[in-house]
Amino acid sequence: KAGVTQTPRYLIKTRGQQVTLSCSPISGHRSVSWYQQTPGQGLQFLFEYFSETQRNKGNFPGRFSGRQFSNSRSEMNVSTLELGDSALYLCASSSGTSGEVDTQYFGPGTRLTVL
C-alpha cells in the first residue's frame, strides 16, 4: 500500500498570506488528522476528519481550517499567516473505525516557513 503523501513538502510564505496544504491518506483509510510540530510545543493536534466531517478539533484559532473530500483526501488552510505559524505540519491517516487498532500513519510533513 502506498503511504500517506503530503504536498507540498516545503513552503515559504510571508506574514499575512494564506496557505493550503494537502494530504492523501492510505487507501481505505477514512480518518485524517492534522498536527503542528514545533521544537518547543511538540506535536499539537489541529483537527480530525472522518468521512468528510470534522470529528474533533484542537485549540487553534479560527485561522486554521480544514476539510475532507469524498475520496478521503484532506486539505488544511491557514489564513493571515503569522511568524509563529512556522512549523512542520503533519498529516496522519487511520482507519477511523471503532474497535480497530488506532494506529496513526504519518506522512512526511510540510515544512512551512513564514517570513
Add this chain to the structure above:
Amino acid sequence: GQQVMQIPQYQHVQEGEDFTTYCNSSTTLSNIQWYKQRPGGHPVFLIQLVKSGEVKKQKRLTFQFGEAKKNSSLHITATQTTDVGTYFCAGRGSGGSNYKLTFGKGTLLTVNP
C-alpha cells in the same frame, strides 16, 4: 482539557545502558500509543495499549499501561545507537470532547557509542 505530560524531555545514555520514559495523563484514557520519530523523519507507530495494567514487549522494548489507565512507560533494555530518536506517547481520551489523541512532548534519546 486533556493533558499528557512526558518525562524526561531529554536523555543521553551510553550504548548498553537502559532507558525509560514516562507518560502521565490528566484524564483516564481509552488507549495509549507510542511513537518513535527519528531525526528528520516523521513519527512511526510502535504499539498501542488498551487494557488496565497491560504490559507488552517488542524485543528490547517493554511498554506498560497503568492500572488507572492514566500513566504509561516505555523501557528500552541495553540501548543501541539505532534507538536514537524522540519517543512520544499519545493518549486517546475516553469520549466526547476528550476523544482526540493528545501527544506528550516527547523524550529525545541520544546514545553514545
